[in-house]
Structures are given as C-alpha cells and as structure tokens.
Amino acid sequence: MVAPTHTLKSSGWFNEVWLGFWTALVGMRITLKYFFKKPETVQYPEERMPIPDRYRGIHYLEQEKCIYCFMCARACPVDCISMEAVRHGKELEWVSFTVDYNRCMFCELCTYPCPKDCIHEGKEFALVTYDRRDLVLDLLSWKGMSAEAKQRFEAAEAAKASGAAAKDAPKAGAAPADAPEHS
Ligand code: SF4
Ligand code: SF4
Numbered sequence: 001m002v003a004p005t006h007t008l009k010s011s012g013w014f015n016e017v018w019l020g021f022w023t024a025l026v027g028m029r030i031t032l033k034y035f036f037k038k039p040e041t042v043q044y045p046e047e048r049m050p051i052p053d054r055y056r057g058i059h060y061l062e063q064e065k066c067i068y069c070f071m072c073a074r075a076c077p078v079d080c081i082s083m084e085a086v087r088h089g090k091e092l093e094w095v096s097f098t099v100d101y102n103r104c105m106f107c108e109l110c111t112y113p114c115p116k117d118c119i120h121e122g123k124e125f126a127l128v129t130y131d132r133r134d135l136v137l138d139l140l141s142w143k144g145m146s147a148e149a150k151q152r153f154e155a156a157e158a159a160k161a162s163g164a165a166a167k168d169a170p171k172a173g174a175a176p177a178d179a180p181e182h183s
Contacts, residue, residue, distance in 0.1 A: 045126070056106045056121040059099050061139040064146060065118035068092055072110040072119050078103045081110060089156055091149040094140055101127055101135040 042049055051057075073081040080103040084095040111119050119139075127135060145153065 051123040051125075055123050055125075056108050058101070058122055058124040058127070058137065059110075059139055060120055060122045061097060061141075062116075062118035062120075063094070063097070063139075063141045064148075065116040066092075066097070067116055069115060071113040071115060075113045076110050077107065078105060080104045088145070088153055091145060091153045093145045093149075094143055096143075097139045098136050099139060101137060102132055 068083065068085045068087070070083070073079075073083060080100040081098070082100075083097040085097075086093040086095070106121065108121055111121060129135060
C-alpha cells in the first residue's frame with residue numbers, strides 16, 4: 001500500500017527540522033566543552049602570552065659595556081648593524097648604534113662574537129609601523145658620553161695636565177738656569 005503524498009511530505013519536513021536541531025547540538029557540544037574552561041585567548045596588546053626565555057626578538061644593548069669594536073656588525077650576514085662613536089682616550093662619545101629591522105632576520109649571529117657580551121636579542125617583537133624608516137632602531141640608551149665616562153675622562157685629563165706641569169716645573173734645590181756662577 002502506498003502512503004498518502006501529504007504524509008510523506010510532512011515526515012520529510014520533520015526530518016529536516018530534526019537534522020538541523022541535531023547538527024546545532026553537535027556544534028554546541030564542542031562550544032560547551034570549552035565554555036567552562038580557562039580561556040586560551042588573550043586581549044593583545046593589553047595582555048601577552050608568556051614568551052620563552054630563548055626567544056630571539058628585538059635587540060638590546062648594554063651600552064656601558066660596549067667598546068665599539070664592530071665585531072657584532074662584522075658578524076651580521078645581512079650587514080644591518082651600524083654604529084658611530086668618537087673616542088676620547090679610553091672613553092666613548094656615542095652618536096648612534098642602529099639595527100635595520102627591514103633586513104634583520106633574527107639569526108642571533110651578532111651576539112656570539114661580542115667580547116663584552118653586551119648585545120642581546122630580547123623578548124620584544126612588536127615591529128608595527130606604517131613607515132619602513134621606523135624599522136631602523138637606535139639601541140643607544142644615551143647619546144654622547146655617560147656621566148661616569150665624563151667623570152673618568154675629566155679626571156684623566158686633570159691628571160695628565162698636573163703630570164705635565166710637574167715635568168715642566170724646575171726640580172727642587174736645582175739652581176735656576178740664569179743664576180750667576182761663583183768663582
Ligand atoms: S640577528 Fe642576525 S641579521 Fe639581525 S642584526 Fe644580528 S646578525 Fe644581523
Ligand atoms: S661586539 Fe659588543 S662590544 Fe663590540 S661593538 Fe658590538 S656590542 Fe659593542
């Protein structure tokens with residue numbers, strides 16, 4: 001016996017409704033599974049995920065230790081480190097120490113040859129800008145001479161000046177060059 005046409009049509013409609021309801025439930029099962037768990041997402045940039053200790057991010061320089069030897073710049077395979085300083089005896093007057101992050105590939109090869117272990121890659125990674133020129137970063141903490149270097153330089157200059165004055169002064173007890181000779 002053949003079922004009436006209107007009965008078949010209504011059972012198909014109920015099947016469709018049931019299927020829609022069931023698939024929504026299956027989808028929501030995954031949602032519900034995570035709904036009561038601690039969220040994995042963070043509200044960047046206000047919040048940040050922990051960064052591993054060995055992450056290779058934007059460089060930082062311990063400027064007071066740097067001796068302006070160019071070893072880091074020579075080791076860089078893409079030639080993106082530049083520096084400029086003026087030597088005053090043993091002290092340095094800094095002009096710039098830049099890394100061009102348009103080229104840097106964060107390989108860390110610049111850090112290994114540093115004799116003072118003073119250039120490092122840190123955990124900062126945000127290099128977001130509308131202007132590529134902003135990607136040339138100066139790592140200097142100060143320009144010119146540090147306060148300590150200035151003090152050392154002035155002390156060395158004063159010592160040098162007093163040493164020279166002592167050398168020029170006539171020796172104690174020595175007769176002046178123009179003193180008359182006694183017969
Ligand atoms: S990380 Fe690599 S590419 Fe970047 S400055 Fe250092 S040596 Fe050059
Ligand atoms: S290798 Fe180290 S000490 Fe030499 S210039 Fe680079 S950062 Fe300074």
